[in-house]
Amino acid sequence: MNLLEENQATDLEQMVGLTRRRFIGAGALCGAAMFLGGNLLSRSALAVNAASASPLLGFAGIAADTRDTITLPPGYSASVLISWGQPLSRHAPAFDPSGNGSAKAQEQQFGDNNDGMSLFAFPGDNNRALLAINNEYTNYRYLYAHGGAPQSTEDVRKALASEGVSVIEVRRSGDTWQFVQNSRYNRRIHGNSPIRLSGPAAGHDWLKTSADNTGKKVLGTFQNCANGKTPWGTYLTCEENFTDCFGSSNPQQAFDAAQKRYGVVAASKEINWHPHDPRFDMAKNPNELNRHGWVVEIDPFDPQSTPVKRTALGRFKHENAALAETRDGRAVVYMGDDERGEFIYKFISRDPIIHDNPKANKDLLDHGTLYVAIFDAGDGDADHPRGKGQWVELTHGKNGIDASTGFASQAEVLIHARLAASLVKATRMDRPEWIVVSPTDGQVYCTLTNNAKRGEDGQPVGGPNPREKNVYGQILRWKADADNHGSSTFSWDLFVVAGNPGVHAGQPKGGSSNINPQNMFNSPDGLGFDKAGRLWILTDGDYSNAGDFAGMGNNQMLCADPNTGEIRRFMVGPVACEVTGISFSPDQKTLFVGIQHPGETGGSTWPEHLPNGKPRSSVVAIRRDDGGIVGA
Ligand code: FEO
Ligand code: CA
Ligand code: CA
Numbered sequence: 001m002n003l004l005e006e007n008q009a010t011d012l013e014q015m016v017g018l019t020r021r022r023f024i025g026a027g028a029l030c031g032a033a034m035f036l037g038g039n040l041l042s043r044s045a046l047a048v049n050a051a052s053a054s055p056l057l058g059f060a061g062i063a064a065d066t067r068d069t070i071t072l073p074p075g076y077s078a079s080v081l082i083s084w085g086q087p088l089s090r091h092a093p094a095f096d097p098s099g100n101g102s103a104k105a106q107e108q109q110f111g112d113n114n115d116g117m118s119l120f121a122f123p124g125d126n127n128r129a130l131l132a133i134n135n136e137y138t139n140y141r142y143l144y145a146h147g148g149a150p151q152s153t154e155d156v157r158k159a160l161a162s163e164g165v166s167v168i169e170v171r172r173s174g175d176t177w178q179f180v181q182n183s184r185y186n187r188r189i190h191g192n193s194p195i196r197l198s199g200p201a202a203g204h205d206w207l208k209t210s211a212d213n214t215g216k217k218v219l220g221t222f223q224n225c226a227n228g229k230t231p232w233g234t235y236l237t238c239e240e241n242f243t244d245c246f247g248s249s250n251p252q253q254a255f256d257a258a259q260k261r262y263g264v265v266a267a268s269k270e271i272n273w274h275p276h277d278p279r280f281d282m283a284k285n286p287n288e289l290n291r292h293g294w295v296v297e298i299d300p301f302d303p304q305s306t307p308v309k310r311t312a313l314g315r316f317k318h319e320n321a322a323l324a325e326t327r328d329g330r331a332v333v334y335m336g337d338d339e340r341g342e343f344i345y346k347f348i349s350r351d352p353i354i355h356d357n358p359k360a361n362k363d364l365l366d367h368g369t370l371y372v373a374i375f376d377a378g379d380g381d382a383d384h385p386r387g388k389g390q391w392v393e394l395t396h397g398k399n400g401i402d403a404s405t406g407f408a409s410q411a412e413v414l415i416h417a418r419l420a421a422s423l424v425k426a427t428r429m430d431r432p433e434w435i436v437v438s439p440t441d442g443q444v445y446c447t448l449t450n451n452a453k454r455g456e457d458g459q460p461v462g463g464p465n466p467r468e469k470n471v472y473g474q475i476l477r478w479k480a481d482a483d484n485h486g487s488s489t490f491s492w493d494l495f496v497v498a499g500n501p502g503v504h505a506g507q508p509k510g511g512s513s514n515i516n517p518q519n520m521f522n523s524p525d526g527l528g529f530d531k532a533g534r535l536w537i538l539t540d541g542d543y544s545n546a547g548d549f550a551g552m553g554n555n556q557m558l559c560a561d562p563n564t565g566e567i568r569r570f571m572v573g574p575v576a577c578e579v580t581g582i583s584f585s586p587d588q589k590t591l592f593v594g595i596q597h598p599g600e601t602g603g604s605t606w607p608e609h610l611p612n613g614k615p616r617s618s619v620v621a622i623r624r625d626d627g628g629i630v631g632a
Contacts, residue, residue, distance in 0.1 A: 042077050042078035044071075056533065059073040061073070061570070062569050062570070062571075066545055066575070070595070077622070081592060081620060081621045082133075082168060082619050083617065084617045086109060086110040086179070088108055089181065093105035102158065103160075108188065110133075111161075111162050111164055112135055112143065113597055114134065115135070115580050116225060116226030116434075116526070117227060117583050117594065118132050118227055118235050119131050119170075120132065120233060128169070128170075130170070130300045131168050134226065135224060136163065139600055149272045156273045157277075161191065162190070164190035164193065164221050164237075165221070166188055168183070169186060177592075177621050189298065193220055193221070194219065194306060195296065196216060196217060196308045197291065199312040200311055200409075200414055202311055206290045207290050221307065221309075222245060223240045223241045226238055226434055226526065226580070229323065230361070232358040232359075233301070236321040238295050241317060243293070243317070244269040245273055246273075246280050247265070247281065249274065258416045291309075295318055295335070296308065297365060310366060313365065319335070319336040319432060319434055322437050324485040326485050327482075327483075327484040330348055331348070331364055331365070334346050336433055336434070336435055340451045341428035341459045343373065346372075347369070348368050350369070351367060370394045371391035371394060372391070374426055375388075376388050378462070385464070385466055387492055388491055388492070389478060391487075394420045395410065399424050427465075428458070430473065431449045432447070436527040437485075438529055443479045444480075445475055445562075447526075448476055450473040472497070472499050474494050474497040474498060476495070478492040495560075497511050498524060499511025502550060503550055504548075519558060521537070521552055526540070528583070532629070534562075535560040536559050536591075539557070539558075553572055554573050555572075555577055555578050556573060557571040557579050557582075574604050576599050577598040578596040578597055579594070581596070589624065589627060592620070593622060594618075594619050595607075595618050597617060
C-alpha cells in the first residue's frame with residue numbers, strides 16, 4: 001500500500017496495525033538533548049521517530065523525560081505567558097512567594113492551578129485576544145506560609161480567591177503573544193463572586209439558603225476544571241469536584257442518598273473549608289451543596305457581566321463542555337462526569353443558534369433536553385473494539401422518571417442528574433474527562449482517564465470500558481448516526497487504549513496497536529483539536545516512572561493523526577505537574593498549554609528555578625522557531 005492509499009483507507013484497525021509496525025521500525029533514538037537559543041524554559045529532546053508517515057504530523061516525536069523542565073521536539077520553544085499570582089492590573093499587589101499575601105490580593109491576581117481555557121480573538125484583529133482560563137484548585141503547601149489546611153476565615157477566603165476563572169487579554173508583539181497587564185478586560189471570577197442561577201432548577205427550594213431565599217443568586221464558582229466555547233462567543237467553565245469542598249460540623253450527620261451519590265462526607269476531603277466558613281458546613285447549610293456542580297456561562301468581552309449557572313445542563317462533576325450543532329441548527333453540548341463509573345451526557349437546546357446575532361443566544365442554554373449515553377457491549381475486538389450506542393432522554397415524565405421513582409419535577413431531575421441517569425441504566429464509564437468534536441469530520445472523542453475499580457462495584461468489564469482495574473485509560477470515539485449530532489444513536493470505537501508495552505507484553509495492558517515504547521503514556525485527560533484536525537492529548541497520570549508506569553516519565557502532551565491512529569509525544573512537562581488546558585492562536589502558530597501543579601508533591605521549582613523557590617502553575621506559549629504552524 002503506498003502512502004496515499006494508506007491515508008485514504010477506511011479500515012482503521014488495519015491502519016493501526018500498520019502504524020505500530022512502522023513505529024517499531026523507526027524506533028531507534030536519534031538526535032541529542034540541547035538548549036535552544038538561551039531559552040532555558042524549554043529543552044529540545046531526543047527525537048524518537050523523525051520519519052513521518054502521517055500527512056498531519058510534521059514534528060519528531062520525543063522521548064519520555066523526568067527533568068524539571070518543558071521538553072519539546074527540535075525546532076520548538078516555549079515561554080511563560082502568565083503564572084499563578086501575577087497581578088492582573090497595575091494596581092494589584094505583586095505575587096508574594098512567602099505565602100503571606102492576602103485573600104484580597106489573590107482576588108486581583110491570576111488564580112492557581114490553571115486548567116481548561118479558551119481563546120477569543122477580538123473581532124477584526126487577530127493580534128489581540130482574550131483568554132478565559134479556569135483556576136481549578138490550590139495547593140496549600142504553597143498558598144499559605146504555614147503550608148497546611150486553612151486555619152482561619154481569611155485562609156478560606158484566600159483559597160476561594162485562588163479558584164474560579166481568570167480572564168486576561170493577550171496581544172501579539174512581533175512573533176510572541178504576551179499578557180496585557182492593564183487591559184480593562186482582565187478580570188477574576190472566584191469562589192466569592194456573585195453568580196446567577198438560571199434554567200429549570202433556578203429558584204427551586206433545594207437551591208434556597210439562609211443567604212439567598214430566591215434560590216437564584218449564589219456566591220462563587222470553584223473547582224473549575226475544563227471548559228467550553230460557544231459559537232456565540234461565550235465561555236463555559238465546568239464545576240467538577242465541588243463536593244470535596246463541603247464537610248460537616250456534625251461528624252455523625254446522616255446524608256441522604258443523593259448527597260452520598262455526589263460524594264459528600266462529614267470530614268471533607270482535605271479542603272476543609274467548613275470549620276471556618278459555615279457556607280460549606282452541611283450541618284448548617286445543606287442546600288449550598290446543590291448550588292454547585294453546574295456549567296457556568298461567562299461573557300468574556302463584558303467585564304461587568306454576571307456569570308450564569310445553566311441548570312438545564314444538569315448537575316454533576318463536570319469535566320468540560322464540547323459544543324456542536326444539530327443539522328437543524330440547535331446547540332449541542334457534550335459533557336462528561338469525572339468519577340469512577342459515572343456517565344457521559346448530551347444537551348440539545350430547544351431553539352436554534354442565531355449565528356448573525358450572538359447576543360440573541362444569551363438564554364439559549366436555559367431551554368433544552370438532557371440525554372445520557374448507553375453503550376452496547378461492542379464486538380469485543382481485543383485491539384480495536386467498536387459498537388453502537390444511544391442517547392436516552394432525562395426528562396420528567398419520560399423513561400420512568402417521575403414522582404413514583406423519586407423525581408417531582410424537571411428541576412429535581414437536573415439537580416440529581418446522576419440519580420436520573422442511573423434510573424435509565426446509563427453505561428458506567430471509566431471516568432469521562434474531556435470531550436472534543438473534530439472540526440474536520442464531526443466525530444467526537446472522549447478521554448476515559450482510568451478506573452482502578454473497573455470489574456468491581458457493579459461495573460462490568462466490556463464495551464468501551466474493556467479492561468479490569470484499568471490504570472492506563474483509553475480514548476473513546478463516536479460518530480453520530482446520519483452525521484447529525486441531533487441523532488439519538490451513534491457508532492463508537494476506541495481510538496487508543498493506553499498501556500505499557502515495556503512492562504506488559506501484548507494486550508490488554510500493553511495497550512492497543514498504536515501504542516509502542518516510544519509514545520506510551522497513561523491517564524489521557526485533556527483533549528484539543530487544531531484547525532487542521534490534529535488531536536492533541538494531555539495527560540494527568542502517574543508520573544512515578546516506575547512499576548506499571550516505568551518509562552513513561554512526567555506528564556506530557558501528545559499529538560495524534562485521527563485518520564491513521566498514529567500518536568507521537570510532543571511535549572513533556574516539569575516534575576509532578578499535570579498538563580491541562582489547550583488553545584491556539586488564530587493563525588495556529590502559537591499553542592497555549594497549561595502546566596498545572598508542578599511540584600505538587602515537591603521536587604520542582606519550575607518555571608523560575610529560584611533557590612528555595614516555589615513552583616508556580618503557568619500557561620505557556622509554544623512556537624516553532626521557524627514561525628510555522630505548530631505540529632505541522
Ligand atoms: Fe479536573 Fe477530571 O479533571
Ligand atoms: Ca481533567
Ligand atoms: Ca484527571
